[in-house]
Amino acid sequence: xxxxxxxxxxxxxxxxxxxxxxxxxxxxxxxxxxxxxxxxxxxxxxxxxxxxxxxxxxxxxxxxxxxxxxxxxxxxxxxxxxxxxxxxxxxxxxxxxxxxxxxxxxxxxxxxxxxxxxxxxxxxxxxxxxxxxxxxxxxxxxxxxxxxxxxxxxxxxxxxxxxxxxxxxxxxxxxxxxxxxxxxxxxxxxxxxxxxxxxxxxxxxxxxxxxxxxxxxxxxxxxxxxxxxxxxxxxxxxxxxxxxxxxxxxxxxxxxxxxxxxxxxxxxxxxxxxxxxxxxxxxxxxxxxxxxxxxxxxxxxxxxxxxxxxxxxxxxxxxxxxxxxxxxxxxxxxxxxxxxxxxxxxxxx
Numbered sequence: 001x002x003x004x005x006x007x008x009x010x011x012x013x014x015x016x017x018x019x020x021x022x023x024x025x026x027x028x029x030x031x032x033x034x035x036x037x038x039x040x041x042x043x044x045x046x047x048x049x050x051x052x053x054x055x056x057x058x059x060x061x062x063x064x065x066x067x068x069x070x071x072x073x074x075x076x077x078x079x080x081x082x083x084x085x086x087x088x089x090x091x092x093x094x095x096x097x098x099x100x101x102x103x104x105x106x107x108x109x110x111x112x113x114x115x116x117x118x119x120x121x122x123x124x125x126x127x128x129x130x131x132x133x134x135x136x137x138x139x140x141x142x143x144x145x146x147x148x149x150x151x152x153x154x155x156x157x158x159x160x161x162x163x164x165x166x167x168x169x170x171x172x173x174x175x176x177x178x179x180x181x182x183x184x185x186x187x188x189x190x191x192x193x194x195x196x197x198x199x200x201x202x203x204x205x206x207x208x209x210x211x212x213x214x215x216x217x218x219x220x221x222x223x224x225x226x227x228x229x230x231x232x233x234x235x236x237x238x239x240x241x242x243x244x245x246x247x248x249x250x251x252x253x254x255x256x257x258x259x260x261x262x263x264x265x266x267x268x269x270x271x272x273x274x275x276x277x278x279x280x281x282x283x284x285x286x287x288x289x290x291x292x293x294x295x296x297x298x299x300x301x302x303x304x305x306x307x308x309x310x311x312x313x314x315x316x317x318x319x320x321x322x323x324x325x326x327x328x329x330x331x332x333x334x335x336x337x338x339x340x341x342x343x344x345x346x347x348x349x
Contacts, residue, residue: 029069079179147177158286163311240271256280
């Protein structure tokens with residue numbers, strides 16, 4: 001396992017991935033844990049505490065919470081989120097598909113993911129030209145092999161635009177080319193959105209937590225995005241164990257259906273905390289131009305089911321508030337429901 005990732009299992013049978021020796025808290029929590037701190041850094045009101053060797057991060061987080069402070073291990077987040085990394089299947093080259101129809105949609109969809117490539121569908125769009133990050137390289141670490149999740153953000157963006165042509169995408173990178181990020185990076189990204197919240201936020205990544213409870217810091221940060229519909233993937237865990245942030249009650253958790261859109265994909269998470277489902281197997285979307293790929297691919301995972309639902313919510317939000325758009329998309333009168341998977345959201349067209 002990567003040296004920057006530690007597997008912890010305070011509850012037998014319920015492992016989680018964290019950044020070793022780090023936890024996140026607020027100002028009062030940092031003060032309460034100061035005797036165990038080797039270094040402290042602050043950004044947007046969140047304190048990242050690096051601990052002295054030998055301190056059990058999970059035990060300390062529990063202690064700090066019991067004293068009334070918000071605290072969380074710095075959980076590792078993964079894209080297409082099969083628990084220990086990697087998508088439900090690798091991407092396969094696909095033939096080009098028609099670009100989404102031209103149009104104007106006043107809705108903004110924030111996409112927190114890997115970097116984007118300069119794809120023909122959007123490389124001249126103002127929202128892409130205004131981005132902060134450089135375009136995505138296929139091999140960011142230079143080891144001669146394409147990164148495991150290179151193109152993930154591009155694939156997500158394409159699916160959203162196919163469902164909601166003309167929307168403005170606001171992209172923030174929180175995952176590296178291998179689909180790995182952490183809670184600290186997510187909190188920084190959410191802080192950037194606070195003063196100008198998007199109508200829709202797509203989170204095609206997530207994690208199990210050390211205690212199967214939500215991070216109070218992430219829950220609070222998402223709650224500060226007033227008027228934003230948050231959509232997140234339920235995870236490729238093939239289990240009903242809560243996957244965060246999707247399992248938060250205010251987040252639309254999305255599971256994956258098979259290619260026929262009739263039954264759950266075998267890798268998909270499920271459970272009473274899941275709100276919606278969409279096709280997650282063998283979808284086609286925008287991708288990198290590299291090797292055998294000519295800008296298009298087929299790929300599978302709940303990451304992509306979430307993007308389909310985000311697009312549906314964005315399309316519905318053109319004439320509604322985000323809250324009303326979510327209610328419209330999840331209305332069982334508009335589509336059938338599947339136990340443990342929620343409302344079926346069909347592909348556009």
